[in-house]
Amino acid sequence: MGMIVPSLAQWLETSGVLDASGIFVTGTDTGVGKTHVGVLLIHTLRVLGRTVIPRKPVESGWLEDSGATDAAQLAQAAGVTLDSRVCPYHFRAALAPPRAADQEGQTLRIRELAATCPVRWEKGQFLHVEGAGGFYSPIAHDGLNADLAQILGLPVVLVAEDKLGCINQVLLTAEAIRQRQLRLAGVILNVRTPPLEGMDNLSDLQKYLQEPVVRFPFDSSHFG
Numbered sequence: 001m002g003m004i005v006p007s008l009a010q011w012l013e014t015s016g017v018l019d020a021s022g023i024f025v026t027g028t029d030t031g032v033g034k035t036h037v038g039v040l041l042i043h044t045l046r047v048l049g050r051t052v053i054p055r056k057p058v059e060s061g062w063l064e065d066s067g068a069t070d071a072a073q074l075a076q077a078a079g080v081t082l083d084s085r086v087c088p089y090h091f092r093a094a095l096a097p098p099r100a101a102d103q104e105g106q107t108l109r110i111r112e113l114a115a116t117c118p119v120r121w122e123k124g125q126f127l128h129v130e131g132a133g134g135f136y137s138p139i140a141h142d143g144l145n146a147d148l149a150q151i152l153g154l155p156v157v158l159v160a161e162d163k164l165g166c167i168n169q170v171l172l173t174a175e176a177i178r179q180r181q182l183r184l185a186g187v188i189l190n191v192r193t194p195p196l197e198g199m200d201n202l203s204d205l206q207k208y209l210q211e212p213v214v215r216f217p218f219d220s221s222h223f224g
């Protein structure tokens with residue numbers, strides 16, 4: 001704890017996340033940094049006095065060593081024990097959740113996933129929900145991440161990888177979020193690879209979006 005990215009704290013303010021009771025974290029794709037960024041969001045929210053309730057309603061590619069899972073990372077960041085409430089449904093295959101569930105003879109219903117999140121929580125508590133994959137990725141046999149986000153009705157935080165092509169991915173996803181009558185709180189551009197000379201997705205996106213965009217730095221401590 002204590003490692004706050006100052007721009008992230010400011011982004012939390014301008015995005016309205018600090019006035020919300022929770023967020024639904026989605027991505028432009030799988031592997032873009034929803035969990036990585038989510039961990040620091042949770043840290044920052046805690047520094048700002050929130051008690052964070054983490055949820056990963058379903059996780060596929062679940063490892064036997066569950067310490068490395070998304071659910072474990074979110075739980076650890078929130079300072080809660082990883083129990084079945086954090087991630088009630090998990091499957092071994094690294095496939096979209098309904099496919100991974102098929103392999104274990106189970107059926108995932110969007111309403112059941114939604115029911116894993118509390119409907120009421122106290123002032124000062126903050127619900128952090130990470131989806132699976134991107135906004136239009138299947139998350140259950142009967143629905144997409146977008147459907148789960150709609151049932152929960154939380155503001156949506158969109159994480160994108162800061163790379164060539166991301167403007168298209170962000171604007172398409174932003175349009176889909178609005179189409180679902182959800183509020184896009186803002187966009188986090190996550191730097192996972194060295195940026196191309198002359199590329200500036202942050203300022204380009206700011207021209208096309210009303211919502212605040214922040215760049216999240218590459219974290220070399222991960223490899224050190």
Ligand SMILES: Nc1ncnc2c1ncn2[C@@H]1O[C@H](COP(=O)(O)OP(=O)(O)O)[C@@H](O)[C@H]1O
Nearest residue numbers: 027030031032033034035036191192217218219
């Ligand atoms: N800013 C970053 N700096 C360094 N590594 C990162 C960064 N963001 C993500 N990663 C790494 O990239 C991989 C995918 O990120 P992850 O948060 O798991 O994506 P998602 O939750 O969207 O599937 C992970 O191994 C993570 O540690």
Ligand SMILES: [Mg+2]
Nearest residue numbers: 034035070130
């Ligand atoms: Mg993740």
